[in-house]
Amino acid sequence: MSNRFGHIFSITTYGESHGPAIGVVIDGCPAGLSVDVDHIAQQLARRRPGQSAIVTQRNEADTPEILSGIFEGKTTGAPIHILIRNEDQKSADYSHLADTYRPSHADYTYNAKYGHRDHRGGGRSSARETAARVAAGAIAMQFLQKFGILITAFVSQVGSVRFIFDPENVDTSKTDDNAVRCPDPEKAAAMEELIRAMRKEGDTIGGRISCIIKGLPAGLGEPVFDKLHADLAKAMMGINAVKGFEYGSGFASIEMRGSQHNDLFDVDEAGLVFTKTNYSGGIQGGISNGEPVYFDVAFKPVATLIQDQESIDSAGQKVVLEGKGRHDPCVVPRAVPIVEAMAALVIADHLLRQKAYENLNNL
Amino acid sequence: MSNRFGHIFSITTYGESHGPAIGVVIDGCPAGLSVDVDHIAQQLARRRPGQSAIVTQRNEADTPEILSGIFEGKTTGAPIHILIRNEDQKSADYSHLADTYRPSHADYTYNAKYGHRDHRGGGRSSARETAARVAAGAIAMQFLQKFGILITAFVSQVGSVRFIFDPENVDTSKTDDNAVRCPDPEKAAAMEELIRAMRKEGDTIGGRISCIIKGLPAGLGEPVFDKLHADLAKAMMGINAVKGFEYGSGFASIEMRGSQHNDLFDVDEAGLVFTKTNYSGGIQGGISNGEPVYFDVAFKPVATLIQDQESIDSAGQKVVLEGKGRHDPCVVPRAVPIVEAMAALVIADHLLRQKAYENLNNL
């Protein structure tokens, strides 16, 4: 059951890094949605390796092939299968790893769990799997657009270079103008410099992605366990290399007082309710209140280094692991569309759930 | 579906703050477990209001009544229903709130979602519901003990008073010696002082709970979406007032390099694999590696103040909300057993999942 995500708008992904293909089956997308295949391809292009000098040079076009669920340009209500072929697999690159546990990868734990593993490029544990999520997320985003909901993520920190912003007013129009995907050009330049320095040393560095969701109606999210932010947290923590999640005031709220943190309600001239501040991050009691939802995701430094490291093999013998192959010195530039995709999947699912549960007062 | 948690070892909770009772049905606890009812009562006592001078003075015994699923002291495999009566409901305390939206509570969002709401003490959105989780979690903890798994949480921060510790070696034996539930007596005293100061001002303050899981075998957790830390994150984010989650190196990993962050493998004299450091927090690729699992949870300051606040009513009119009633100046001391309970439920579920999926190599 672990390769499925979502209750109503749900996805199942499959595929390994070095198998013939990866893909996703979307089950539960309503019928009648006009699908823009170019948009799917664009989101995949934002995630794909080889797109700039600061990401891994594995080179894959990542062309989405839609094999079902769409007829005459529209969703039919049947499951949508998107297949993405693996093209630039260099399995030989990994043959030296068949019996070695790479530090802070999933090699050891997969072996412990499954008794054996597909060692080629991490197999199922490879971040390659996230391409399938990006493809599915693009369809979720197109669905959400019908309801005026917009999801935007960007890089807000690389190492100690941090971009501080106001979630209500940040201008994200320039996010894709630089290879790092930080909307602030100066910070972006500093981040890129840091990433290049890491690459030179064969080392890696962590990062932070921030995401803002606008246009969300009040009422999405379910008490008690499926709070909107709880499902967002699970979605984000399920992305490779993620170590932390916070929304609204987040960890900073620990040092705040209630009198400072409470978001006071007010009504505008049109009679619409709003809050004067938004420490709640657009969610109260697990349910959206109509204000922008925003959250941060922490990514650890990539574990693949171009440096020699000590490790052990499956026989428990010490080995030296040579640093070679292709890698990302920092994962966050390519992870921006993944964060957007997972957020879109969560929101689409909750939108459909809310449609189902809709109260009977207007009946 | 939102009041259910877990796939195999699963719970469904019900009940409102000011109804006759709350409770939980546990579905999927294996048969043959000897249940210690006193331990359930003890965990409830750690969560219950009125237990010390620094928590809310609502006074409830929280006696667990087991109505099914246990026969002759052992679980039968049938669903276990634990009912907890509400005793000290002062609904009248809340009558002035029937039409008012309290800031940073769930009043407004519940109304938006459901069209009307049970305004008495927050109804379903009240943290009272978590008593049901604590009761269920106690049974999960007893189940896990059979496998040598131990879960321990404690308060590690209140406001700016922080207790820094080594997750591998922290001594938690004194956690319950003080009302704050911080294992360090000096920090505990400073935290308590801060909480008392908040109470005096009718204000509140945020806090942090840390949790450590020991004895976990390697192999628990499921790629891709149900990573062990993703399910822990969802469980924690589903607790009232939680704003953030991090595990292992967490947000600090953003500023770390891969060469520093990678946990190198080694083997001990007995041939057992271990990692020299544990930035991974005991989880790699979403699967436990046998090292201790540890994580932090951020709690915002409680929204109920004993201060007047501006707000609006359901007609959109401005009102002044009087600060009165009983409240917690800081939520973390009582939230420690809730964190433990939710962690136990996640681990019990994953333990059963792993039993189901167990690889066939030994067949």
Next chain:
Amino acid sequence: MSNRFGHIFSITTYGESHGPAIGVVIDGCPAGLSVDVDHIAQQLARRRPGQSAIVTQRNEADTPEILSGIFEGKTTGAPIHILIRNEDQKSADYSHLADTYRPSHADYTYNAKYGHRDHRGGGRSSARETAARVAAGAIAMQFLQKFGILITAFVSQVGSVRFIFDPENVDTSKTDDNAVRCPDPEKAAAMEELIRAMRKEGDTIGGRISCIIKGLPAGLGEPVFDKLHADLAKAMMGINAVKGFEYGSGFASIEMRGSQHNDLFDVDEAGLVFTKTNYSGGIQGGISNGEPVYFDVAFKPVATLIQDQESIDSAGQKVVLEGKGRHDPCVVPRAVPIVEAMAALVIADHLLRQKAYENLNNL
């Protein structure tokens, strides 16, 4: 997970025959439904033992206590817990069975599965559990009434006494005028006579219940696996003592030709589509077509006899099982409200699912 039924409108039941109480938690009932508690009690009264001379004389009032989810007479969207106390438990009646496997009961299989069992009255395997379903089903029926959907079941066969009817035109208004719950008074009398004869001999007899659902809109039911009739089948087969399910033309269709079986479409004067015949049973491709849905459920003869029977005990020794205690000579009269309840739960769930998935053509 096995004590839960339904995806969106879902229930979890708990409780044993001779424990303190049984009950149900309904999760997913929309907010704003006015609940008629008397109707719940009436449905329970139709199922309860001791209601007539031809059913078991265990005597229980089966009063539903609603402990959550309803405020000021309306559902709030929170889970609804209905508790029903066990009153006339005579556990001593069963003490002689602690180590004996009753033929065609669940004693042996529960032992095989769980390692031990609650032998008092069958414990969890007792049909007593179905009272919880009837209570939940009553709320589902009230929900469906809002949409003009009506579910009616009745007894159509006891032993070889069969009531043949036209599902489109059968008059079910007199179903409850007799103890058997067959709408035809003459057939009802013959059935009752047969049941009385069985009772006299300490024997039991099988029966058939038919159910008709009217007012269902076209479009409910999900391809591929969750076809409307597939979910109805699972719901019915989950009722104690059920051995078979058929809908529409059912098993009789085996001997029919396509040219005879096909339901030709036509339009009435108002332009509404209908089918000239209804061998499809109101469902085509798993989805309702607007015609009445009808199906039959086969119940085996009750296994508890007032006759001595050979059996074995848990040590594998042969024993003679004395026939004593209270029992139903035929299960179908009391099973009518259970069939209605399970049907209502299936339809309510599919109605909410359809609301969620609704196509976007009108957006």
Next chain:
Amino acid sequence: MSNRFGHIFSITTYGESHGPAIGVVIDGCPAGLSVDVDHIAQQLARRRPGQSAIVTQRNEADTPEILSGIFEGKTTGAPIHILIRNEDQKSADYSHLADTYRPSHADYTYNAKYGHRDHRGGGRSSARETAARVAAGAIAMQFLQKFGILITAFVSQVGSVRFIFDPENVDTSKTDDNAVRCPDPEKAAAMEELIRAMRKEGDTIGGRISCIIKGLPAGLGEPVFDKLHADLAKAMMGINAVKGFEYGSGFASIEMRGSQHNDLFDVDEAGLVFTKTNYSGGIQGGISNGEPVYFDVAFKPVATLIQDQESIDSAGQKVVLEGKGRHDPCVVPRAVPIVEAMAALVIADHLLRQKAYENLNNL
């Protein structure tokens, strides 16, 4: 959620009759299973069109391509994707149907549900989808073989030609010796004659498939809702054209007495418990008791005729539907592997569930 089946050993199918491909993703198959791809192909060959003179002449090789989840011949624990290309699609055959509702097909109901539909060959409602289930079921069967569990289905009735057999002793070794798949050569010949007569008339006829499961350990199946036979019923009713399901004594039990129907327990010389009769069909209280499980499935006559039929179009106008194209005069010969596949999926899922829930008595 409707295109997914199973809880732990679960499948998701996708694809339309006339799209580029159909397929299935298996999620939850344990790691370490050696997979025999030839066996998958053989089961597909038993289902495929064009295999004999009495089935539809659509001609497809139905080659299974495994795109993930298997490495070095063994399952890895990752999802297994099997893709089957559509080869002999003659979409033009269906262009005249774009606006017409074929009687007793899913055309009208899909339109009612989804607002539009893929009219080419029934799209998603086509029985072509079941090829994906057969492929997945073959892997489930291979998994079950490891535990000594064997599933065998065969045709036991076509029209009024019925093969009566003893489920404990029927010899099914000759099932595939004839095109009908009835183990009795004489009955098979009569059935084939009947099917040929139907084809000549452009008409169709219903049928019955019986299935026997041997080697099942006692203890599989979950009370209350997920009884083993309830899940089998749902699985079978989800197959295209199925109208009824019965297990053990089935509908015949209606006319039986308890004293006749009860299966008395006994022990054999080796001390093993068995029942002297098996009206229970190997399942008591929803749980397997170690005796053979057997059940029957009723299939209606195929709705596609080579005869002109009256119908209406989407504008509500009367039309005459010409009978042309390729069709099956009787569905049961090709449905035998589908019944086996769905049964295998149910049993594999329950086997894993039982492994998870296993009682703690031996701990």
